[in-house]
Amino acid sequence: MGSHKNEYDVQKSKIFTPAFYVFSVIVLISVFIIIYRYVMGIGYVSNLNDGWPWGIWIAYDVAVGTSIACGGYVLAITIYVMNNFKYHPMIRSAVLASMFGYCLAGLSVMVDIGRPWNSYNFFVPSQWQFNSALFEVALCIMAYSLVLIIEFLPAVYERTSTLTKYPRIAAFSKMGYKYIDKLLFLFLSVGVLLPTMHQSSLGTLMVATGFRLDDLWQTNFLPLLFLTNAVLMGFSVIVFETMLTTSLFKRSFEKEIISLSRIIPYVAVAFILIRFVSLTTSGAWGSVFTSGTLSVVFWLEIILLLIPSFIIYATQFGKSQRGLFVSAMTLMLGAGLYRFSVYLIGFEPGPGWGNYFPSINEFMITVGLISIEIVGYMVIVKLLQVLPNVSKSH
């Protein structure tokens, strides 16, 4: 196992750490709340109401969550489309995180929707609805989750093919590994196409709300903005994750990440430029100082992207482990805030509905889903060859 020549490595540390137990307890609590939600109804666990039909389960878990899970997407573009195979060792951990992100967004949708037993309608052609962006988003997210699982399977097969006690499983794994390797280009192509489609459609989704989304965000550029935002988020997340695993697992610093991070300022500036163009076409410049809280949120989004981009672009601090970590985190906040605004902050609930703030139970379900991701990630990198092998000579 884990020959020294390999690109990837098993993280050799204890699985049952205190953190493991803490997160597992959170997961358990949220499972109880989810059961309660199914028995009683959504209104008993959440603060959602007819004015605020979508809350953090959609705005965070789906809109922001899937963009955080775009690490696998941008890395696949960088490596296989742009032919930068030097980043290849990082792909597995990114795919693993993306897989969790997408599957959990799907799970969260199942908690959020009121009549999940009717979801089979997505597969009934007579019910297909090509006018609905949500239809496309739903199908693409389901399909992409599957693609991500397939893309990750080789890591599992590597492990199971060495199970000499179970020759059947080992033989099957070897075969599976071979086929996936052969068809990898297909899975990768689909795996780049699908996020391109649904990440932009996540933006299109709010176009139909018209004036119910504030001028500062409502624009026909929403699909383009969401796509650019996803790419920006993807790069930031990769940097963030790498820095986090580096410091948590006390691994040595992967220098590759510095060169990867150089792209970020360009994407961020592109995003902000498109944003400004869209403000011009929708004539919303007038509201950038006059909409109270909304204007503050608007500027916060911009600042949270500009400052870290500048740090990465121009300063020495931006090349240090610490600087990269902080910058990436700020970028994620800024990019995430944008999505949050489109789905929640800038949304008009209708006369008399006041503000929405998630209830504790609602919040706990989201935290629980995030905890599943963290626990799953921590355990899997300690079982399978996922993280880049930094000990190999460069």
Add this chain to the structure above:
Amino acid sequence: MKTSRRNFLKMSVGAATAIGATASILPEEVFAADKREFSPDAVGMFYDSTKCIGCQACVISCYEINFVNRQSYIDNVIAPEDQNFIEREDLIPKLAPEDQFNPERPWLNVQTNDYRFRNIIQKYVDPEDNVHFIKHQCMHCNHPECVSVCPVTALTKDPVDGVVDYDANRCIGCRYCQIACPFFIPKFEWKRAVPKIVKCDMCKSTLGANNIAGTGCTNACPTGAVIYGKRVDLMKDAKQRISNNPGKYFKDIVYGEYENGGTDVIYLSAVDYKHLGFDERMEHISFAETSENLIHTIYKYGIAPIGVFIALVTVIKGNINKHKNHDDTDSHDNNPNTTIDKNKKNKGGN
């Protein structure tokens, strides 16, 4: 890093391919007006605010037909044995805890339309202390946002009578219809394990399809403030009232003639509609039109996704092969570990 600029350039070329799908979003058709024709047989309701006395008989009639006794009304339309058990369950009126009978406050608490009231009356007192009433229910838009966004076609607009109807057997409960409706109409049963969307269907489900006898609310109205009929006739009636009473109605407009692309339910009122709960930013084309144009421009004939996919397959396959040949000097056996090892010597691949 010297390579970063080059990477970025390459990156943008690739991104351009990917974004190609969305970059074509701005031909003028995105901004075209709503071209959808009304069905000549579309039915609708016409509410004249100046005739309404605020008695709320319509509200109670609707509550009785569509909430309290919904089950027995529906049994007349669909035989009980033809309903599945979830449909049966859906028909049982279930009050949320906060709406149940409270001896200390025994009156109904109705603020807006909700899962019990598909139709409500609201009051507006203008600065001269004149009282104006407004009836709120689904407008049965000609190009409804709710129908356009529903991912599973649970909401449909009848091509003949124009009624926007809801099918709980299809609905997944995603509430996108609530998000998209510019009149804030669809409501959801939040305090229920088997929740459904609730909105006016012009009593189609309870009083029967194409009922010519009118809806629960129009039959109950004692002053004829709200009447039922074909949209064309109602529109004529409304225009007649305007020309008979110049200056009586706000700006001499029939609300719903063009608003949101035109609606089957139309209004007359003496005051500005913005005081009556209608948003000023309503446009004469439906936002569904805007978003559908956007979606269908991006995905026209599936050209963009298929094109991007073919480009991706070609590029990715080429790159993987290049990369593999690059490493072919490495010996390898059947061990998967070493198969992956092939990538190890790579120096950026370019």
